[in-house]
Amino acid sequence: MSRPGSRTGRRRVAAAAGLLCAGWTLLLGVVAGFHDFPRGLLVLVCAVLVAAGVWQGVLRRGSARVAALAGAAVALAGTVWLLVDEGFLRVLLLLGLGALGWYVAARIAFRPVVELPAAEPPRHPVLVVNPRSGDGRAARVGLVAAARERGIETVELGPGQDLAALVRERIAAGADAVAMAGGDGSQAVAAGLAAEAGLPFACIPSGTRNHFALDLGVDRDDVVGALDALVEGGERRVDLGEVNGRVFVNNVSLGVYAEAVQQAAYRASKVRTLLGTVPLSLGADGASRDLRWVTPGGRQLHGAAVILVGNNQYRLSGAAGAGTRPAIDQGLLGITVVDPPDGRTRPRRRPVRQWSAPEFTVGGCGPVAAGIDGEAAVLDPPVLFRSRPAVLRVRIAARHPGASPSAVEPVGAVRALRALARIAAGHDPTPAPPVSPRRAAPAPASSPAGRAGRGPRC
Numbered sequence: 193m194s195r196p197g198s199r200t201g202r203r204r205v206a207a208a209a210g211l212l213c214a215g216w217t218l219l220l221g222v223v224a225g226f227h228d229f230p231r232g233l234l235v236l237v238c239a240v241l242v243a244a245g246v247w248q249g250v251l252r253r254g255s256a257r258v259a260a261l262a263g264a265a266v267a268l269a270g271t272v273w274l275l276v277d278e279g280f281l282r283v284l285l286l287l288g289l290g291a292l293g294w295y296v297a298a299r300i301a302f303r304p305v306v307e308l309p310a311a312e313p314p315r316h317p318v319l320v321v322n323p324r325s326g327d328g329r330a331a332r333v334g335l336v337a338a339a340r341e342r343g344i345e346t347v348e349l350g351p352g353q354d355l356a357a358l359v360r361e362r363i364a365a366g367a368d369a370v371a372m373a374g375g376d377g378s379q380a381v382a383a384g385l386a387a388e389a390g391l392p393f394a395c396i397p398s399g400t401r402n403h404f405a406l407d408l409g410v411d412r413d414d415v416v417g418a419l420d421a422l423v424e425g426g427e428r429r430v431d432l433g434e435v436n437g438r439v440f441v442n443n444v445s446l447g448v449y450a451e452a453v454q455q456a457a458y459r460a461s462k463v464r465t466l467l468g469t470v471p472l473s474l475g476a477d478g479a480s481r482d483l484r485w486v487t488p489g490g491r492q493l494h495g496a497a498v499i500l501v502g503n504n505q506y507r508l509s510g511a512a513g514a515g516t517r518p519a520i521d522q523g524l525l526g527i528t529v530v531d532p533p534d535g536r537t538r539p540r541r542r543p544v545r546q547w548s549a550p551e552f553t554v555g556g557c558g559p560v561a562a563g564i565d566g567e568a569a570v571l572d573p574p575v576l577f578r579s580r581p582a583v584l585r586v587r588i589a590a591r592h593p594g595a596s597p598s599a600v601e602p603v604g605a606v607r608a609l610r611a612l613a614r615i616a617a618g619h620d621p622t623p624a625p626p627v628s629p630r631r632a633a634p635a636p637a638s639s640p641a642g643r644a645g646r647g648p649r650c
Contacts, residue, residue: 308426
């Protein structure tokens with residue numbers, strides 16, 4: 193098994209190799225360009241396009257990554273067309289190898305690896321298993337037997353059994369660490385109780401999507417290996433979110449999506465149900481029109497297609513790691529508001545807003561539909577969100593990354609290049625959490641946030 197220190201060393205070597213290959217690629221373009229001036233200037237332009245395409249291929253994902261790499265390939269083909277008749281085959285080969293080396297090395301360097309402080313293994317850990325999560329994934333991988341081999345007490349959640357009561361029972365019986373094998377909704381319940389008791393917590397990714405595990409840096413493909421968090425794992429402290437007193441680990445959604453998950457047909461036909469909900473939710477009498485919230489500048493606005501409040505901010509752009517949180521220990525909520533479609537040619541406000549705050553309030557004219565970590569709920573207004581900084585002691589297996597896929601890699605080519613240089617120099621490129629995150633006091637009724645809860649005349 194490789195130790196975190198050796199993985200960090202490999203990442204540093206990869207970063208240095210990536211920078212060298214980048215410089216090599218550009219240098220070859222310059223040499224070839226000036227060798228056959230002025231036609232060589234086209235070669236230099238092609239070399240720059242190859243380098244830029246490869247770099248964007250590192251920084252982007254999905255179709256954007258494919259387009260960037262395709263552009264690099266086209267530029268390289270253009271260089272071939274310009275030089276192949278002049279005996280530059282060796283230069284072309286070296287240019288292609290340099291670009292490939294830059295891409296591969298940078299991708300390795302940007303893999304998140306965090307060396308967590310070693311933690312003393314608990315003496316009486318307990319694993320709570322939701323056997324129905326992930327269509328029975330825990331049973332398929334033999335999770336219960338693997339836990340018992342490691343000396344971890346295992347309890348399965350029975351049909352109709354209350355998860356919170358079960359976890360409290362095991363804590364009262366002497367458990368000194370809690371592990372939860374299930375989806376994100378189950379993780380939120382168990383994590384909240386572990387934080388309340390001040391106990392270490394391990395997230396075992398046996399659910400369907402396991403977004404919380406991904407952002408913690410738990411390998412979602414290594415369900416059994418996640419148990420080693422309670423055997424030889426490191427520990428870090430992360431935040432939890434809270435909405436009207438209920439804990440969430442990922443996010444809470446209000447608006448169209450929240451209205452859709454309330455419907456019984458959603459689980460069987462997600463897309464069709466969501467599309468059918470849009471006109472109802474955004475109509476003149478739709479619930480989304482009643483949502484009220486306050487901008488960072490203090491303006492009170494009405495109506496939103498979607499309000500997404502995350503336990504820390506999500507990266508929503510097309511960059512690599514989009515849909516994940518670069519950090520989960522900043523002591524802040526990540527707030528994203530998407531306006532409903534507007535047929536006016538000059539809308540009066542921005543269609544998408546994103547900001548961070550320790551607290552946030554949403555008002556409404558009646559009960560507010562919500563999706564809390566993907567599960568349907570109905571909340572009484574005002575809906576009060578707040579961050580609970582550094583309350584959860586998380587254990588993560590030594591061989592797992594220990595950080596989100598977007599933790600190391602910043603958005604933007606220049607900042608990412610700086611991060612690559614920092615990695616090569618042996619520095620930690622991950623963002624440091626605030627030393628003492630400031631907590632906002634509850635907004636008084638006379639403030640804009642307080643007025644958001646009281647609401648307009650319904």
